[in-house]
Amino acid sequence: MNAAMQAPELQVSAWLSTIEPLSLAALRGKVVAVYAFQMLCPGCVSHGIPQAKQIRETFSADDVAVLGLHTVFEHHDVMNKAALEAFLHEYRVQFPVAIDQPSRTGPIPLTMQAYQLRGTPSLLLIDREGRLRQSHFGRAGDMAVGAEIGHLIAEPAPSSAACTDDACAIR
Amino acid sequence: MNAAMQAPELQVSAWLSTIEPLSLAALRGKVVAVYAFQMLCPGCVSHGIPQAKQIRETFSADDVAVLGLHTVFEHHDVMNKAALEAFLHEYRVQFPVAIDQPSRTGPIPLTMQAYQLRGTPSLLLIDREGRLRQSHFGRAGDMAVGAEIGHLIAEPAPSSAACTDDACAIR
Amino acid sequence: MNAAMQAPELQVSAWLSTIEPLSLAALRGKVVAVYAFQMLCPGCVSHGIPQAKQIRETFSADDVAVLGLHTVFEHHDVMNKAALEAFLHEYRVQFPVAIDQPSRTGPIPLTMQAYQLRGTPSLLLIDREGRLRQSHFGRAGDMAVGAEIGHLIAEPAPSSAACTDDACAIR
Amino acid sequence: MNAAMQAPELQVSAWLSTIEPLSLAALRGKVVAVYAFQMLCPGCVSHGIPQAKQIRETFSADDVAVLGLHTVFEHHDVMNKAALEAFLHEYRVQFPVAIDQPSRTGPIPLTMQAYQLRGTPSLLLIDREGRLRQSHFGRAGDMAVGAEIGHLIAEPAPSSAACTDDACAIR
Numbered sequence: 048m049n050a051a052m053q054a055p056e057l058q059v060s061a062w063l064s065t066i067e068p069l070s071l072a073a074l075r076g077k078v079v080a081v082y083a084f085q086m087l088c089p090g091c092v093s094h095g096i097p098q099a100k101q102i103r104e105t106f107s108a109d110d111v112a113v114l115g116l117h118t119v120f121e122h123h124d125v126m127n128k129a130a131l132e133a134f135l136h137e138y139r140v141q142f143p144v145a146i147d148q149p150s151r152t153g154p155i156p157l158t159m160q161a162y163q164l165r166g167t168p169s170l171l172l173i174d175r176e177g178r179l180r181q182s183h184f185g186r187a188g189d190m191a192v193g194a195e196i197g198h199l200i201a202e203p204a205p206s207s208a209a210c211t212d213d214a215c216a217i218r
Numbered sequence: 219m220n221a222a223m224q225a226p227e228l229q230v231s232a233w234l235s236t237i238e239p240l241s242l243a244a245l246r247g248k249v250v251a252v253y254a255f256q257m258l259c260p261g262c263v264s265h266g267i268p269q270a271k272q273i274r275e276t277f278s279a280d281d282v283a284v285l286g287l288h289t290v291f292e293h294h295d296v297m298n299k300a301a302l303e304a305f306l307h308e309y310r311v312q313f314p315v316a317i318d319q320p321s322r323t324g325p326i327p328l329t330m331q332a333y334q335l336r337g338t339p340s341l342l343l344i345d346r347e348g349r350l351r352q353s354h355f356g357r358a359g360d361m362a363v364g365a366e367i368g369h370l371i372a373e374p375a376p377s378s379a380a381c382t383d384d385a386c387a388i389r
Numbered sequence: 390m391n392a393a394m395q396a397p398e399l400q401v402s403a404w405l406s407t408i409e410p411l412s413l414a415a416l417r418g419k420v421v422a423v424y425a426f427q428m429l430c431p432g433c434v435s436h437g438i439p440q441a442k443q444i445r446e447t448f449s450a451d452d453v454a455v456l457g458l459h460t461v462f463e464h465h466d467v468m469n470k471a472a473l474e475a476f477l478h479e480y481r482v483q484f485p486v487a488i489d490q491p492s493r494t495g496p497i498p499l500t501m502q503a504y505q506l507r508g509t510p511s512l513l514l515i516d517r518e519g520r521l522r523q524s525h526f527g528r529a530g531d532m533a534v535g536a537e538i539g540h541l542i543a544e545p546a547p548s549s550a551a552c553t554d555d556a557c558a559i560r
Numbered sequence: 561m562n563a564a565m566q567a568p569e570l571q572v573s574a575w576l577s578t579i580e581p582l583s584l585a586a587l588r589g590k591v592v593a594v595y596a597f598q599m600l601c602p603g604c605v606s607h608g609i610p611q612a613k614q615i616r617e618t619f620s621a622d623d624v625a626v627l628g629l630h631t632v633f634e635h636h637d638v639m640n641k642a643a644l645e646a647f648l649h650e651y652r653v654q655f656p657v658a659i660d661q662p663s664r665t666g667p668i669p670l671t672m673q674a675y676q677l678r679g680t681p682s683l684l685l686i687d688r689e690g691r692l693r694q695s696h697f698g699r700a701g702d703m704a705v706g707a708e709i710g711h712l713i714a715e716p717a718p719s720s721a722a723c724t725d726d727a728c729a730i731r
Contacts (some may be wrong), residue, residue, distance in 0.1 A: 087301075087308045092263055098532075105532045122308075125301035129260075133293040137258045191449045192439075193535025194542070200544030269703075276703045361611075361618045364706025371707075372714035398585035412587045429643075429650045434605055462648075472600075475635040 051178040054171070057081070057116065058148040058157040061128060063135060067145035070116065070178060074151040077164065078111045078199045083118045083147075086134040088124055088167045095168030095188055096138060105144050110200045115144035118159040118167060125151070126128065172196065175204045225350040228252070228287065229319040229328040232299060234306060235315035240285065242348060246283070248284045249370045250344040254289045254318075254330065257297055257305040257340045265357055266339030267309060274313050275362065281371045286315035289330040289338060292322070343367065347376045396513070396521040399423070399458065400490040400499040403470060403476060407485035413519060416454045420541045421515040423488075425458045425501065428468055428476040430509045436528055437510030440481060445484050449533065457486035460501040460509060465491070468511065477547045517546045562714045564691040567684070570594070571661040571670040572630065574641060576648060576658035583692060585647045591712045592686040596629045596672065597641055597658075599647040601680045608681030608697050609651060616655050618706065623713045628657035631672040631680060662704070685709065 054071055064066045071079060082099040084091035096115075103113045119126045125167055128146060135144060147156035162171060165184040172181035181195055225242055233239045234242040242250060253270040255262035267286075272286045290297045297319060306315060318327035333342060343352035343366055352366055396413055404410045413421060424441040426433035438457075445455045461468045470488060477486060489498035504513060507526040514523035514537055523537055576582050586594060595612040597604035601722055609628075614627045632639045639668035641659060648657060660669035675684060678697045685708055694708055 086302055089309055101530070101532050105530065105536060122304040125296075125298070125304050127296070130296035130301065133258055133296050137293075138260055143427075188443075188447065189531040190443050191537035193532035193537075194447060194539030195535075197536030197539030198543045201540045272701075272703050276701065276707060279638045316667040359612050359614075359618065361706035364703035365618060365710030365713075366706075368707030368710030372711045385656075429646055432601055463645040467638075467640070467646050469638070472638035472643065475600055475638050479635075480602055 048136075048184045051174070051180050052182070054079075054173045054179040055158070055161040057114075057145055058161070059145040060148045061186065063128075063132060063144045064141060065148070068075060069112075069145070070134060070141055071160060071173065074112045076110075076175055076204050077163065078106075078175060078196060079171075080111060080118050080196065081114045081171040081173065083116045083164055083167055085117065085119055085167045085170040086131055086206075087122055090142055091168040092138070095170075098170070098187070098192065099138070099142065101189065102196065103209050106200070113142040115140065115146060116147055116158060118147040118156055118164065118169075119149070120154050120156065120159065123154065138184065163217060168170070170203070172199060174199050175202060219358065220347040222345070222351050223263075225348055226329070226332040227346045228316055229332070230283075230316040231319045232317045234299075234303060234315045234317070235312060238281075240314055240316070242344065245283045246348050247346055247368060248280075248377050249277075249346060250285065251367065252283060252287050252344065253285070254283045254287045254333075254335055254342070254343040256288065256290055256338045257302055258293055261357065262339040263309070266341075267311060269358070269360065269363065270313065271278040271311070271342070273284060273363070275315075275365065277367060277371070282367060284313045286311065286313060287318055287329060288315060289318040289327055289335065289340075290320070291327065291330060291337075293326050293333055294325065343370060345370045393516070393520040393522050395501070396421075396515045397503040398517055399487055401487040402490045403488045403528075405470075405486045405488070406483060411454075411456065411472070411485055411487070413515060418517055418546050419451075419497065419516060420453045420538055421456065422453060422538065423456045423458050423513040423515065424512070425460045425504075425506055425511040427459065427461055427463070427509045428473055428474075429464055430530065433510040436479070436501075437512075438482060440512070440529070440531065440534065441484065442482070443531065444538065447496060448538060448542070451540060455484045457482060457484060458489055458531055459486060460489040460498055460499060460511075461500060462496050462498065462508075465496065477531050483500070498510070514541060516541050517544060564687070564693050566669070567592075567686045567690055567692040570658055571674070572628075572658040572665075573661045574659045576641075576659070577659045582625075582627065582656055582658070584686065588690050589688055589707060589717050590622070591624045591688060592627065592684075593624060594627045594629050594684040595673075595682070596631045596677055596682040598630065598632055598634070598680045598681055599644055600635055604681040605651070608683075609653060611653065611683070611700070611702065611705065613653070614641040614702065615705070615709065618708060619713070624709060626655045628653060628655060629660055629671060630651065630657060630659040630663070631669055631677065631682075633667050633672060633679075634665065635698065645646060645667060666676065685712060687712050688715060715725065 056071055080102050082095060084095050099113055117131055130175050147158045149156050157192055170183040180199060227242055251265060251273050255266050266305055270284055288302055318329045320327050341354040345351050353369060398413055426435060426437050441455055448495050459473055489500045491498050512529055513521060513526040516522050523542060562583055577687050593615050595608060611625055630644055660671045662669050683696040683700055684692060687693050693712060
């Protein structure tokens, strides 16, 4: 039993590059890599987004889901949805991207708050059981990230039916 | 006498990162490197802007002026002045940047038309006499760019007094 | 049960950077990364050796053993033991390195033959049970290598004794 | 008139990758880039040799001669001529390489002494008049090296004939 906390659900104002909205709950059973970024963050562009793409290319979509999370905490007026769409098009980002729900009371959006992120880029790794297992801020080495994901993949998936002695719940 | 054409003056809607507007005419006597870019152009961000910064660091400001030129020809609505200001701040671009004057009749701005640029990034090298000597589109090697600028620096500057048989004009 | 073959034991004429000779048998229980290289192989120097060093830095020595294997199959006269010692010193290679046993009948040394390597660099990954699980020739991506090793680490180690008080079982 | 000293002639025990021996005297009129290196020097392999190759590719052979100089000052026994030949073959070095003449009294070879080099890699730039204009130790930026060579190329070559109708002057 791993003591990691359950990953809070993403709070999203809009989804891009996906036909229908996604959720961590619906992805249960897969390892999930969530890449928090801002389009005008140099480190996100130079190594965060490329690493997210590389995760997508390295692992099977059956094992690993890759999600972008646009966590705007500065320059809100220019990092809007239309600008992000142009950015994703020009940078050929093809995995689903969620726009983190803005806060009504401050610059930090809600999912970013829930995960207590220190900035961008940040990489969150969530296991097949939906538990947050890693939260990297800044540059993370490709080999180390590969090792962590490889390790999470090797862990057994939860049984598809969650039954107790009394009942079976639809997961 | 080099047969290169006189470089057309820049047509600019606004200047950033400079106290007062600049012009090629006012920079006569120096080699001028003009880096045409768009803030959402991946190649501009990954190698164009870094190369422009490196030109600025490698050469003396007495010999070489470095100018950015924001030549927006797509996604006009999101690559506006406010977004560019945020971009220049985040990417720590400290040399002067001109916003190319939009055209009233099409997507290609006026300076970009005048220089017949093929896209971004493009590097224009202008000699001490104000003549266009190089126009690179895409990735240009650091050594080759260094060689071209080094060559232009070694050429004699125009004499500070321009005299004909009849008179001497203050330049 | 994984169908991978048992990794053949290394055939070694000399060991460098280790106090005593090593063997795959003695490393049973750990994941073993064997990096086959030649000191005058450009790809070995530019990415093979650096990747081997990175494996050493990324993983715990309790989980992963990293070994170099100098598999000379050309220029035998100049890639001798003294030259290799100078190379390891200059390139600060600090993990143990085995010199593959030369063949009496041809240029390909014996371990290289046993593993049917196509050239250098080659990366062999051996699991905790001593089975060969991966054999990469040429450049392998850091993330993919990290994932493979991370996966092998997550597999259960063999029980430390194959013997009980009563008997020893064939594994 | 530049005050730089005349570059001392190379002292060479053997030439490789050239049909006939070369000399700085015979190259007068061209800019000469001499890259001092050792085959087991990591910095030479990772950036010195690649930069020397790039100089060869960037500039015309009519303007710039590129020479390697194998200045062995350590591990003399294993960095011998046969090992160097294998190295040049594997690393596809195609410009001429001189082996610096060993000293009878110490580890530093004679040309390395004459130029007072601090180690390897070192890049020497010699102008069309045979004067030493730059001596870089360690990593030199591609753009800066390009600029220096571009500047030297732009300087006038010495007149091709030192002879008049009446006499030939010793230059």
